Amino acid sequence: DAGITQSPRHKVTETGTPVTLRCHQTENHRYMYWYRQDPGHGLRLIHYSYGVKDTDKGEVSDGYSVSRSKTEDFLLTLESATSSQTSVYFCAISESWTSGSYQQYFGPGTRLTVT
Amino acid sequence: AQSVTQPDIHITVSEGASLELRCNYSYGATPYLFWYVQSPGQGLQLLLKYFSGDTLVQGIKGFEAEFKRSQSSFNLRKPSVHWSDAAEYFCAVGGSNNAGNMLTFGGGTRLMVKP
Numbered sequence A: 001d002a003g004i005t006q007s008p009r010h011k012v013t014e015t016g017t018p019v020t021l022r023c024h025q026t027e028n029h030r031y032m033y034w035y036r037q038d039p040g041h042g043l044r045l046i047h048y049s050y051g052v053k054d055t056d057k058g059e060v061s062d063g064y065s066v067s068r069s070k071t072e073d074f075l076l077t078l079e080s081a082t083s084s085q086t087s088v089y090f091c092a093i094s095e096s097w098t099s100g101s102y103q104q105y106f107g108p109g110t111r112l113t114v115t
Numbered sequence B: 001a002q003s004v005t006q007p008d009i010h011i012t013v014s015e016g017a018s019l020e021l022r023c024n025y026s027y028g029a030t031p032y033l034f035w036y037v038q039s040p041g042q043g044l045q046l047l048l049k050y051f052s053g054d055t056l057v058q059g060i061k062g063f064e065a066e067f068k069r070s071q072s073s074f075n076l077r078k079p080s081v082h083w084s085d086a087a088e089y090f091c092a093v094g095g096s097n098n099a100g101n102m103l104t105f106g107g108g109t110r111l112m113v114k115p
Helices: none
Strands: A004-007 A010-013 A019-025 A031-038 A042-051 A054-057 A064-070 A073-078 A087-094 A110-114 B003-005 B010-014 B019-021 B024-026 B031-038 B044-050 B056-058 B064-068 B073-078 B087-095 B109-114
Touching: A004 A087, A010 A019, A019 A031, A019 A087, A019 A110, A031 A064, A031 A073, A042 A064, A042 A073, A054 A064, A073 A087, B003 B087, B010 B019, B019 B109, B024 B073, B024 B087, B031 B064, B031 B073, B044 B056, B044 B064, B044 B073, B073 B087
Parallel strands: A010 A110, B010 B109
Antiparallel strands: A004 A019, A019 A073, A031 A042, A031 A087, A042 A054, A064 A073, A087 A110, B003 B024, B019 B073, B031 B044, B031 B087, B056 B064, B064 B073, B087 B109
16 A cells, blocks of 8 residues: 555534644655545545645635645645535545556545534 | 546445446546545545556456447446445546646445345
8 A cells, every 4th residue: 555644534623713634655756636525526636736845726726725845745724614625635646647657546534524 | 628427326236246337538638547446434446547558457356447439438347246345436537638647536436235
C-alpha cells in the first residue's frame, strides 16, 4: 500500500469554525489531491497540487483552501465550516503520468461532520 | 469537459453468478480508464486500468474490463462473484491531455451479493 495518512480520521465541528485536514505521504509523489465523497456523486475534486506551493482548483473548490509547503504534506482548510461540507474527504497522490504509473493512490479518508 | 456515467446505482447478484458493471465516459482525447473498489469504511483500491494496447484488461481479484472506443464504454466484469466482492465500485477517466493528472469519477455502483 502507498504510504498515505490522513489526520484526523474523524472530526465533529460546529458551523462557522475553521477546520484543517492533513494529508501526509511518504512516497515522494509530485501530485496530491483532495476529494470529497458524497452519496450519488462519487468523488469530486476539491483542489490539487502539482508541486510545492503549486496548487489549483478542482470542481468543488468554493469554501476550501489548500497549502503545500513540503512535498509530503498537503493541507485542506475549511475557512468557515458549513453543514453542506459534512462529507468524507479523501487525499490521493500520483506520480507524473509520463512516468508510466497512470494511477492515483488513496488515503483512508477523514469523516467530517459539521453540526 | 470529461465525464463518467455509471447507470446502475445498485446491483444485486447471487454468489457464483456473473457480474457486469457499466461505465460510459466522455473525454476529448485518448482516455486513461480506471476501476476502483471501496469496501465499507475504507479508501479506494485500484482494480485495473487501461491506457493503451490490448482493449481487454485483467485486474486483481479476478476482474476484467473491456475498452470499447466506439461505444465510449469501459465495463467491468467478473465470471463468478464471491460474497467478499460486495462493495462500491467506481469508474474514472483521465488522459494524456490532462496537465494535472486529474481523474473524473462516476457516481459509483453499489454491489450486493446474495448467498
